[in-house]
Amino acid sequence: MSSTTAKSPDASRRSERSRKAILQASMELVGEVGYPKLTIEAIAARAGVGKQTIYRWWSSKAAVLLDAFTEVVHDENAEGSAGGLPDTGDIEADLKYVLRATADEFSDASFEAPYRALAVAAAADPELADQFVSRLREPGVRVYTERLRAGQEAGQIDPDLDLDLAVELLLGPFQQRWLNRTGPLTHEFTDGLVELAMRALAPRGAPR
Amino acid sequence: MSSTTAKSPDASRRSERSRKAILQASMELVGEVGYPKLTIEAIAARAGVGKQTIYRWWSSKAAVLLDAFTEVVHDENAEGSAGGLPDTGDIEADLKYVLRATADEFSDASFEAPYRALAVAAAADPELADQFVSRLREPGVRVYTERLRAGQEAGQIDPDLDLDLAVELLLGPFQQRWLNRTGPLTHEFTDGLVELAMRALAPRGAPR
Amino acid sequence: MSSTTAKSPDASRRSERSRKAILQASMELVGEVGYPKLTIEAIAARAGVGKQTIYRWWSSKAAVLLDAFTEVVHDENAEGSAGGLPDTGDIEADLKYVLRATADEFSDASFEAPYRALAVAAAADPELADQFVSRLREPGVRVYTERLRAGQEAGQIDPDLDLDLAVELLLGPFQQRWLNRTGPLTHEFTDGLVELAMRALAPRGAPR
């Protein structure tokens, strides 16, 4: 996988060994010291690599981390699952199930540290935000959009809805609570959120 | 207003002149160079103040900025408005009106730069997050909670709702879109958001 | 004893308690941390005194130390001895005796540290050098001049000699060796120095 944040040199000569060492070192270090104290120098030292080798291929420590995280995510997804949301026919149950899983993932420190680091860096840096959204956030969001579309076809979701807005209604509160740490990401919370959101998403004539 | 992020020295001897100069310089500079390039040295230089005077009273540049921003917000609020949301009797209209105003505020660069800086810093630093939420976010959120409670009493909002969750449903998508820059904060967006959220908040038996 | 390095305030109101505490603290601290790391702040803290009280009465840390040292020297001299060199009639023996004693004094750390500090500061600062020479060095040198004058009258010293130069010949090598640490100040050294110098000071026709 080639980096979309790369600068320009001849990628064919690139050392795969160095690339991997750098990505792995970034992930380790961000977990150990946190993003603000993560330095290019430390990454280079841990990876046994010259600083220039990092500057040659990435534009910032955020770009390194984004590549590192992307690689991990892809590896995990490749391992097995189809990636889409389950479709049992009961959309509310399906959403609850997946949002619970997402909450668990966001409570796992080894996932949380680098992901939060990237989310924060992206919030501060519009250029990085593009990358972050399109490579990490979009794929995660799309499956919700698709499940909702299936729900529309099954008559469980109002057919007139703007699905993007619908997904924002569902995930915005979740992300917000996580980013601001305004409360714990419990299953009670996610279930309640799904129930409340479904009241907005259900067809208007639906039984209540 | 005394800083809750202060360290410990004898506050009675504190120079008001210096305190104000520092807060003003912070606000100016964060607008000019952005939060990541904001330095204590530059604040001190701009304010005509020794660096130690900053370190004596604040623990980080984020703490300075938080005080600076808080002061601005309080000054503005003190200038006139009662601070609460309007209550015309039509809750959806009221919410649309205020969310439009909020969107406009968040589109104003002179407000956006320091506020985003703080939001980002708070997302990365739990200690700061406490301060940020309780001093800037809470007050803004509370007025929504209160308006919704009035709506409950007026029969426009489902009386069984958890109002905190209800406010999250309304503001989460807004904040998320702003932080991630996933889309523009237009009036169309805020109106649509209010309409959709109201479908979840309205009493179950309400006419649709 | 009033300080000749004082600035100008009304000395009659001066706190004797503070003055003594400052001088004592200086002497202690210069022994503990050395002259370059001796700070006014530390002296004030140790003495339980405001910094301004030091700045009010002294112009520099060297001036403080000079007063402190002068006071110690005077106290010791006042304790007993007449202060002059012994005169047994044998000038070479007398000089050897006194130079041995001087060597011992300069080998005593509690004397050496502050005295060297002053000598060094004086070498760098002409203004202080005046004070240092006239208050500490001159008195010590004068006794040699007088003993040599007595030797002239007794016919043991060449009557045509410039006595100031003669004393420089005797003490210069001693001071030089001490300041530069080019060798130890042993009794062998001082005895040899006296013997050699006496060859220059003796009357030309003297038996050899």
Add this chain to the structure above:
Amino acid sequence: MSSTTAKSPDASRRSERSRKAILQASMELVGEVGYPKLTIEAIAARAGVGKQTIYRWWSSKAAVLLDAFTEVVHDENAEGSAGGLPDTGDIEADLKYVLRATADEFSDASFEAPYRALAVAAAADPELADQFVSRLREPGVRVYTERLRAGQEAGQIDPDLDLDLAVELLLGPFQQRWLNRTGPLTHEFTDGLVELAMRALAPRGAPR
């Protein structure tokens, strides 16, 4: 010439350009502002060099200045003269000639300022004193020792003398007067000093 005060990095990668700029800037600045007000920051700024480059290769501003001064002295010596004292056969005349020249040198401000700075720093710091004595003082002293040895062989100096002590007798008073500023370094003084010292150094049976 490699610095004996260096710390430890790989000297082969050292920038000669930076090294020279630093030494030159030190010499200029010590003349302009004096040793106590000489700062590493100012040296770095004048030399167009990062501070770290100074800290990497020297342990203190005194070490920098010592290297700078050593280099100047070596350059001058390399320019021409054999470096030894003249030997006209008349040792007293030779000594007078050289001591006059030395006095003139010590009266030259551009030489005096840095040399005094080093002498003072060395007097305060034993570690630096070693360097100072062995690199600047020793070479200057040795030529006197050698000229006196020649004088011994020529029968003008007492063959039983300890030559090191003899040189101290000659130069100690000179150095002392210079360091303490107890008098001007005139030719009258140096001539008188040589004459007096020679009375001690001449063979005992010599005609007087």
Add this chain to the structure above:
DNA sequence: CGGTAAGCGAGACGGTACGTCTGGTCTTTGA
């Protein structure tokens, strides 16, 4: 004998420099 003006301990202030750390660039060297 009570007011007033100094010296006092305390410590905040505007500054300068410290020595360290990291960012990003440039240069040398070994595989």
Add this chain to the structure above:
DNA sequence: TCAAAGACCAGACGTACCGTCTCGCTTACCG
């Protein structure tokens, strides 16, 4: 011939002191 190693310029970090200043408070003197 490229990448590791790391020296380089630059400049912010947070700390230590500088010398000045302002606070209340004692503590003398003087009207």
